[in-house]
Amino acid sequence: MPQNTLPPEDSQSLDLELRIGPAAHGGHFVARHEGRVVFVRHALPGELVRARLTEAGDKAKFWRADTVEVLEASPHRVEHFWAPADALRAGARGRLPVGGAEFGHIALEEQRRIKAGIFAEQLQRLGGLQREVTVEAAPGEDDGGLGWRTRASFSVAPGGKLAMHPHRSDELIPVQEMPLATGAINSLKLWDVDFTGTDRVEVAAPAVGGAPLVLLVPSPGTHPRTLARIASDIGTAADPGAGETVSVAAWDPESHDLTRLRGRTWVRENAAGHDFRVTGAGFWQIHRSAPLALTSAVRDGLQIQPGERVADLFAGAGLFTAPLADAAGETGHVLSVEGSPGASRDARKNLFSSPQVEVAQGRVDKVLRTREGGFDVVLLDPPRAGAGRTVVEQIDAASPRAIGYISCDPASFARDLAWFREAGWELDALRVFDLYPHTHHMESFAVLRKP
Structure with a gap:
């Protein structure tokens, strides 16, 4: 099995009861089992949890695990805002949660305190510098930390539906929304489109408005007519207004070649009084x-x-x-x-x-x-x-x-x-x-x- 060394169907006998220690860089929290370090996701310091091993081995320096049940909860724990990314709901079904919202079970202010501690620890351990760190909220952050992503990336599951991966896993879990994405991305309703013939879908929606761009990464051998059909379906599925302006292009990640299918191959951004053209999957x-x-x-x-x-x-x-x-x-x-x-x-x-x-x-x-x-x-x-x-x-x-x-x-x-x-x-x-x-x-x- 790729990356995840323990298949979920065999994991019930591989649950551990762990007292969670400090946060570690990378979205994990540190626990110990019989002297061995276990990096646990979806936990909080001080909690007592039942964690399901996802990577383990007698010769491994450390193990990895996902929280599947909270026995003693932290006062900073909240209900996760997105069911597919909620480790507790996924664990109850014997599944893994999708990645990309691994701190969604933590109150937002506590997330920032945890991040500040992680940054300070990295400064001291790797930079040799002791310094107090404060993590600032982004300007205009008024929606509980949701709706901020102007870029989103999805895989395509068998059957052509958008999907995401769990952490360090090749499993594909279909999704019907992306709460961290801006309304401009969600209004495209890409979950309703059949993407059969593509391996990946990248979406960019300018923060200042303007035409969003959907990039299709074709599967080997996909016929251009299939891509043209998908581009047409994207315009049809989107909310009124969004469907009229959305651009679609095919993108080859190896050569970086772009083939225009609908609209244009770039988005227009604005910052610091300047307009910026960002082509394809260019960084922003x-x-x-x-x-x-x-x-x-x-x-x-x-x-x-x-x-x-x-x-x-x-x-x-x-x-x-x-x-x-x-x-x-x-x-x-x-x-x-x-x-x-x-x-x-x-x-x-x-x-x-x-x-x-x-x-x-x-x-x-x-x-x-x-x-x-x-x-x-x-x-x-x-x-x-x-x-x-x-x-x-x-x-x-x-x-x-x-x-x-x-x-x-x-x-x-x-x-x-x-x-x-x-x-x-x-x-x-x-x-x-x-x-x-x-x-x-x-x-x-x-x-x-x-x-």
């Missing part, structure tokens, strides 16, 4: 309020001055490059570096009216290797794996007055921070945002300076 911040929260944090934290030389690394379609260029002015210079050819093309279109911007497509370390001179300020927004030691050393060699670091993973950030600290940099300011409510994920922005 997922939470509807994330662009506002992060561009404001960058502006306030870095205080770019007219005439300064700025590098925006892992720059994507230009979300941060545009306001950096505004601050640097026509006498400044902003280098935008992005590895994805598609995102880099979008950046060129989005920033064509800013002559002080230079867009360079390529791996960040390779581009920086060819640069002479330094920068006054460097901003980096690396993927979940972080920047890595080579890029850290290259940034240090550029001798900026300040470094801004945006991160979606506290572990990789803390590791990179340790390397920056070895080079003499200090953590000046840190803000952590709850841009992924009801999940274990969080986003941070840090400002580093040398004494």
